[in-house]
Amino acid sequence: MSEHRKFRFGVAVHGALLAAGVAAATMVAPPAAAETTLKAVVHADLKILDPVWTTAFITNRHGYLIYDNLFGLNSKFEPQPQMVDKWTVSADKLTYTFTLRPGMKWHDGMPVTAADCVASLLRSWKREPMGQRLASFVASLDVVDASTFRLTLKEAYGLVLETLGKAATPAFMMPERIAKTDAMTQITEYVGSGPFIFVKDEWRPGNKVVYRKFADYVPRKEKADYLSGGKVAKVDRLEWLYIPDHNTALSALQAGEIDYYEAPPLDFVAVLEKNPKLQVIDIDPLGTQGVLRPNHLYPPFNNPKARQALLHIVKQEDYMRAVVGNPRLYRKFCGAYFMCGSDNESDVGAEPLRKQDFAKAKQLLKEAGYNGEKIVVMQPTDRAQYNAATMVTIQNLRKAGVNVDVQAMDWSTLLSRRAKKDPPYEGGYHIFHTTQGGPDTAMPVANTWFNSRCEKANPGWACDLELDKLVEEWSRESDRTKRKAILERIQKRAYESVPYVIYGQYTQPIAVRANVKGVLKAGIPIYWNIEKQ
Amino acid sequence: MWVYVIRRILAVIPVMAVVAVVVFLILHLSPEDPAAIIAGDNAKSEDIDAIRQRLGLDRPLLIQFLEWVGRLLTGDLGSSIFLNRPVLQLIGERVEPTAALAVTTTIFSVVLAIPLGVVAAWKAGTWIDQLIMGLAVLAFSFPVFLIGYGLVYGLALEWELLPVQGFVSLSEDPGRFLAHLVLPTIALGLVYTALLARMTRATMLEILNEDYIRTARAKGLANGRVLIVHALKNAAVPIVTTVGVGIALLIGGVVVTESVFAIPGVGRLTIDAVLQRDYPVIQGVILAVAGVYVLINLAIDLTYTVLDPRIRY
Numbered sequence: 001m002s003e004h005r006k007f008r009f010g011v012a013v014h015g016a017l018l019a020a021g022v023a024a025a026t027m028v029a030p031p032a033a034a035e036t037t038l039k040a041v042v043h044a045d046l047k048i049l050d051p052v053w054t055t056a057f058i059t060n061r062h063g064y065l066i067y068d069n070l071f072g073l074n075s076k077f078e079p080q081p082q083m084v085d086k087w088t089v090s091a092d093k094l095t096y097t098f099t100l101r102p103g104m105k106w107h108d109g110m111p112v113t114a115a116d117c118v119a120s121l122l123r124s125w126k127r128e129p130m131g132q133r134l135a136s137f138v139a140s141l142d143v144v145d146a147s148t149f150r151l152t153l154k155e156a157y158g159l160v161l162e163t164l165g166k167a168a169t170p171a172f173m174m175p176e177r178i179a180k181t182d183a184m185t186q187i188t189e190y191v192g193s194g195p196f197i198f199v200k201d202e203w204r205p206g207n208k209v210v211y212r213k214f215a216d217y218v219p220r221k222e223k224a225d226y227l228s229g230g231k232v233a234k235v236d237r238l239e240w241l242y243i244p245d246h247n248t249a250l251s252a253l254q255a256g257e258i259d260y261y262e263a264p265p266l267d268f269v270a271v272l273e274k275n276p277k278l279q280v281i282d283i284d285p286l287g288t289q290g291v292l293r294p295n296h297l298y299p300p301f302n303n304p305k306a307r308q309a310l311l312h313i314v315k316q317e318d319y320m321r322a323v324v325g326n327p328r329l330y331r332k333f334c335g336a337y338f339m340c341g342s343d344n345e346s347d348v349g350a351e352p353l354r355k356q357d358f359a360k361a362k363q364l365l366k367e368a369g370y371n372g373e374k375i376v377v378m379q380p381t382d383r384a385q386y387n388a389a390t391m392v393t394i395q396n397l398r399k400a401g402v403n404v405d406v407q408a409m410d411w412s413t414l415l416s417r418r419a420k421k422d423p424p425y426e427g428g429y430h431i432f433h434t435t436q437g438g439p440d441t442a443m444p445v446a447n448t449w450f451n452s453r454c455e456k457a458n459p460g461w462a463c464d465l466e467l468d469k470l471v472e473e474w475s476r477e478s479d480r481t482k483r484k485a486i487l488e489r490i491q492k493r494a495y496e497s498v499p500y501v502i503y504g505q506y507t508q509p510i511a512v513r514a515n516v517k518g519v520l521k522a523g524i525p526i527y528w529n530i531e532k533q
Numbered sequence: 534m535w536v537y538v539i540r541r542i543l544a545v546i547p548v549m550a551v552v553a554v555v556v557f558l559i560l561h562l563s564p565e566d567p568a569a570i571i572a573g574d575n576a577k578s579e580d581i582d583a584i585r586q587r588l589g590l591d592r593p594l595l596i597q598f599l600e601w602v603g604r605l606l607t608g609d610l611g612s613s614i615f616l617n618r619p620v621l622q623l624i625g626e627r628v629e630p631t632a633a634l635a636v637t638t639t640i641f642s643v644v645l646a647i648p649l650g651v652v653a654a655w656k657a658g659t660w661i662d663q664l665i666m667g668l669a670v671l672a673f674s675f676p677v678f679l680i681g682y683g684l685v686y687g688l689a690l691e692w693e694l695l696p697v698q699g700f701v702s703l704s705e706d707p708g709r710f711l712a713h714l715v716l717p718t719i720a721l722g723l724v725y726t727a728l729l730a731r732m733t734r735a736t737m738l739e740i741l742n743e744d745y746i747r748t749a750r751a752k753g754l755a756n757g758r759v760l761i762v763h764a765l766k767n768a769a770v771p772i773v774t775t776v777g778v779g780i781a782l783l784i785g786g787v788v789v790t791e792s793v794f795a796i797p798g799v800g801r802l803t804i805d806a807v808l809q810r811d812y813p814v815i816q817g818v819i820l821a822v823a824g825v826y827v828l829i830n831l832a833i834d835l836t837y838t839v840l841d842p843r844i845r846y
Contacts, residue, residue: 047616047809053584054571054576055572055580056571057574129577185587186617204797205618206802206805241699241795243795247682248697248792249795251685251689251697252697252699255690257696257697412808415566415569415570415574416565416569416810419569419578419581434574456577457577459578
């Protein structure tokens with residue numbers, strides 16, 4: 001062989017070796033699983049493990065896996081006993097006595113006691129707004145015996161069970177030694193009594209969270225219904241994967257590398273629905289409410305007329321087309337502050353929102369003293385849904401003659417900035433967009449952005465003490481008919497005060513492989529009752 | 534030479550000090566607030582204020598800086614605001630995926646690019662040269678994420694040959710470790726292959742016109758021997774420089790590849806920390822990457838002495 005040929009041969013061998021190496025790597029198959037593992041791509045990275053310390057949704061969902069609750073909502077949004085076996089209320093409605101189910105254990109094998117539950121409630125009520133409200137009515141919370149505790153009220157309050165069974169940021173039960181941690185300090189031990197155990201050693205922040213089935217969990221005998229009933233873990237191991245790139249997550253689901261995709265982008269839904277190996281499931285009967293939030297601290301939106309003008313610039317269908325796209329996933333119109341589809345749905349006062357009217361908006365802005373000043377709108381460019389809603393608002397504000405100052409930023413910056421009370425031109429803002437949803441939004445006392453307690457309200461600081469008085473009145477009333485009447489007065493007042501503008505109501509479905517069965521319509525992704533066939 | 538090595542290592546100290554000050558100031562002077570992110574979407578201002586106070590983020594900047602520097606001098610990079618875990622531990626957990634990707638990408642690029650560059654120079658002006666250089670331009674022109682999605686679609690989804698995403702540790706399963714690295718290595722490696730192939734070709738063309746190459750050919754030496762022993766060895770210094778800089782760029786620049794293939798490496802750690810304003814993690818990663826850059830540059834300089842006996846320190 002000539003030197004020339006030898007060199008060519010060498011090059012060829014070199015290439016073949018490289019190709020063989022790649023091929024060898026491709027032929028290695030993953031080992032067969034010894035246990036049932038469900039792999040789910042979750043909507044965010046789990047970083048904080050204390051559900052009292054943060055309101056982050058991902059931490060809340062982690063809480064539902066490893067902790068249990070005293071009460072849980074059923075699909076009619078009624079609180080049902082969960083850890084509680086039986087409960088009684090005195091005739092004057094001031095004394096509630098709760099007895100725990102027998103046989104419940106913590107993940108460390110110790111029995112669940114009434115003292116644990118009392119300590120957990122007290123810690124949660126220091127941070128959670130609906131719990132804070134209940135705490136203001138509480139005279140005492142006492143341990144009666146190992147499985148019984150008593151709640152005594154100073155005066156009757158209509159939402160005791162609703163508070164104990166609320167869906168978002170509920171009071172999760174922890175062992176007393178953990179629950180005694182200061183509410184402003186993160187817990188460092190993660191022992192619950194829920195259907196799954198958190199496997200700390202396998203937790204890789206930014207990548208994977210692992211849970212395994214809690215063999216000693218005693219589920220209720222009732223069938224699982226929304227967040228109530230028997231929480232039966234049907235997989236041995238649950239892996240939460242954090243894949244921030246949606247295309248990668250979609251490909252992984254299509255390839256069968258994952259089983260469950262918690263929050264596929266809404267524009268992927270059509271692709272997912274066409275794939276016979278996948279199922280798209282609506283798990284949230286209520287859905288998500290779009291919130292256009294003005295800053296009530298500064299002109300022009302410190303004047304109700306300017307906020308009412310915002311009602312006239314919004315046409316919900318335009319927002320939903322931009323944000324959601326697929327008409328199956330949104331309502332054409334929803335004027336109910338407390339969610340369409342809930343018991344508290346009401347259309348009272350919603351007429352201004354029903355018909356877009358730029359002339360009326362201009363007139364109201366003028367009456368509010370608006371004179372062409374710049375209106376700072378924060379645009380979160382890294383959140384597709386919020387970004388789309390913001391762009392519709394910007395266009396509509398301009399049509400109403402508003403001088404819009406669009407300030408683009410990422411969501412983290414927006415979160416930081418919206419919490420600042422600075423004037424709009426000195427680091428503050430006039431408008432931002434967000435969303436909320438679920439049974440909490442359907443209740444005047446728990447609806448985050450409806451809270452109109454001025455300084456104590458959420459960013460944007462809605463301030464209408466008259467409205468707050470009505471909410472207070474509603475919360476004290478336990479008669480459903482009377483409550484409904486008060487609720488209509490609340491909504492009527494809200495459309496005058498405008499704590500925020502509803503820009504639509506829509507559903508965020510999940511996507512799973514076809515062999516995943518038993519997904520519950522629980523409002524949020526939960527992982528009990530699910531099996532792989 | 535040891536004096537030179539020690540001098541270079543000591544020179545790292547002022548570089549790192551400048552990096553530390555600049556990074557700290559840039560992060561802390563920006564208006565973002567990690568407390569607002571920790572508190573969550575539905576938090577009230579009073580909760581955010583309480584968390585800020587608890588984390589010590591409301592203290593004067595100078596105090597925060599001095600505390601951080603004090604810890605730094607003892608080798609403590611601090612703890613993540615969100616995870617409450619040491620930054621060094623977090624970086625340690627993420628080193629394997631990034632290092633593995635950097636190594637496989639470097640091997641892939643070197644193994645592919647140097648022969649291609651040599652062949653292109655050897656066949657300069659022919660269709661082979663034009664084909665190789667044309668492919669190099671193509672590899673340069675496609676963004677990494679596009680190549681990544683293309684590979685996933687073809688090799689993972691359509692042909693089902695390779696996994697779409699994720700990382701498996703070498704100690705856990707060597708076979709799956711390799712399988713998970715093939716697609717990201719190709720996606721990331723093509724650009725470096727193109728760069729290295731062009732650099733090799735250009736350097737080789739220069740060398741091939743030297744008198745001593747003509748002499749070697751006149752003596753009747755075979756093409757392979759002339760190209761590899763005489764030409765390639767003398768072209769090694771600029772090629773090694775490019776490879777070294779490439780490794781440094783890989784370590785700092787794998788963010789896109791790690792995101793597309795869901796690899797939990799240092800790049801993803803950085804981007805997550807930036808998005809969440811986890812100051813200690815951002816500061817720690819930047820300092821660590823800066824240190825790696827300096828060390829790689831030192832290693833490149835030392836390699837010169839092996840490749841070219843005329844270079845001495």
